Amino acid sequence: MKGQAIPDSDRVARYCKASTVEDGEIQPAAFMIRETEEYLSVNWLEALNCLDRVSEIRDLQKLYATKFNRVGASARIAILNVGAVRTKVERESPDSRLLRVLHEPEEPTDPSHAGIYEIHHDDEIIAELIAQVVLENHPARA
Amino acid sequence: MAKGKAPLGTPVPFGQSGSMGTQQPPITEDESVEEIIWRVGTTFSVWYRAKLTSRLSELQKAVQEEELDGRGITVRSLHHFVEFLKINPALRCPAVSVTPDRNIYASWKSGPDRVFSVHFLPDGRVRFVIFCPNDKHPGETVRISGTATVDVVMSIAVPHGVLSWISDERPGNPRF
Numbered sequence: 341m342k343g344q345a346i347p348d349s350d351r352v353a354r355y356c357k358a359s360t361v362e363d364g365e366i367q368p369a370a371f372m373i374r375e376t377e378e379y380l381s382v383n384w385l386e387a388l389n390c391l392d393r394v395s396e397i398r399d400l401q402k403l404y405a406t407k408f409n410r411v412g413a414s415a416r417i418a419i420l421n422v423g424a425v426r427t428k429v430e431r432e433s434p435d436s437r438l439l440r441v442l443h444e445p446e447e448p449t450d451p452s453h454a455g456i457y458e459i460h461h462d463d464e465i466i467a468e469l470i471a472q473v474v475l476e477n478h479p480a481r482a
Numbered sequence: 483m484a485k486g487k488a489p490l491g492t493p494v495p496f497g498q499s500g501s502m503g504t505q506q507p508p509i510t511e512d513e514s515v516e517e518i519i520w521r522v523g524t525t526f527s528v529w530y531r532a533k534l535t536s537r538l539s540e541l542q543k544a545v546q547e548e549e550l551d552g553r554g555i556t557v558r559s560l561h562h563f564v565e566f567l568k569i570n571p572a573l574r575c576p577a578v579s580v581t582p583d584r585n586i587y588a589s590w591k592s593g594p595d596r597v598f599s600v601h602f603l604p605d606g607r608v609r610f611v612i613f614c615p616n617d618k619h620p621g622e623t624v625r626i627s628g629t630a631t632v633d634v635v636m637s638i639a640v641p642h643g644v645l646s647w648i649s650d651e652r653p654g655n656p657r658f
Contacts, residue, residue: 358544359580362537367579367589368599374582410547432625461582464601464611465627472594 344443348423352382352441352454353396355404355480358412366418366474368467371459379455384443385419387452393476401482403450415480424473425456432469515542515555518564528567529650530575537578545580558604559585562632566602570636574650592647595623598639608635614642 346352360370373380383400390396397417404411422441429437440457459466513521519542523535542554563586567573576588581601589599597613609629616622630638 357548359541359548362577362579365577367577367587369579369581369587372581372587377582408548409550412544412547414544432623434625434627462609464587464599464609465625468597468599468611468613 341443342445346384346386346422346441346443346454348421348426350422351385351475352420352422352456353385353400354380354382354418354420355400355408356416356418358414361414361416364414364416364477366416366471366477368464368471370416370418371467371470372464373459373461375461377461379442379444379457380459381444382420382441382454382456383450383452384454385452387443387445387454397478398482401480404480405482407450411481413481417476417478417480418474419476419478420470420473421475424475425470428473429466429469433466437466513557513561515557515560518557518560522564526564526568528571528575533575534567534578541578541580545584549584554584555580555586556584556604558606559602562586562604562606562608563588563602566600566632566635569633572650573648576648590644590648596644596647598644598648600635602632607631610635610639612639612642612644614644617643 354370356366356370360367371380383403385396388396388399390399400417401411404415426439426441429439437458439459442455442457444453444455445451446453515538519535519538522531522538526534528534538555538560546552546554563578566588574590576590579587579589581587585604586602587599588602589597591597591599595613595615597611599611601609603609607629608631610627612624612626614624616624624642626642628638
């Protein structure tokens, strides 16, 4: 449902372009947005309704292949726990920022699409904090 | 400590290169990204120039492929990044990535509580992030972010102890 808050126990995946990855390590630039963007785009893993992580990653790789101009060989998928991101940023950002993670389905092509709100385009410190709580790092290209 | 070495934290004139960097031809602001990368690879006197050249070429190719318009890294952001490295030759090679606005983002890290990152904006300003240990409260981290210009950002960062993790301590480094 559009605008539904994603539970803290759930996980989201961020597509990290090749230009935000060095030697396989996801850099904070992967968690920055343009001035024109309202939120940081992610995908809600539980909304994919897959049986396991391998299937989730496969589904995301298929999605990215159709959604993005070109998925670079070194592009990655960052897996984040919603609660861990929100807690980290609230505790460690200078303004105790309260992020909101909301379901933003793009029907019919990307129903698991979601957004991390309250991030601004000049929020390098928030990007740094999010980069510190990446749970898993997978290839974005099959 | 080796003879002749200055201890970490010793004030050094950052922004006033005492190395061969001062003798390198200047990078002009009307160069293309490819020309700047070529110049880094042929004239830069830092030990990591081959690695840096390779990384910048890789990033330029990645950005051109990712974006529908085929444009690459913002030239003036790259220009300021390279100028920053030229006037601060005693630094380690940073992790380099590209922001959504196609600007250069450079990071020097040593664990979650030792971070110095600089976002190079096209107009010569920078936005920076510093995470460093709170010396008076073990386990606590000081977190600072702000805006400055390329030429003064090091003088802002140095008092926070960043040299302890961003400096290159290899023999021959003019700082040591």
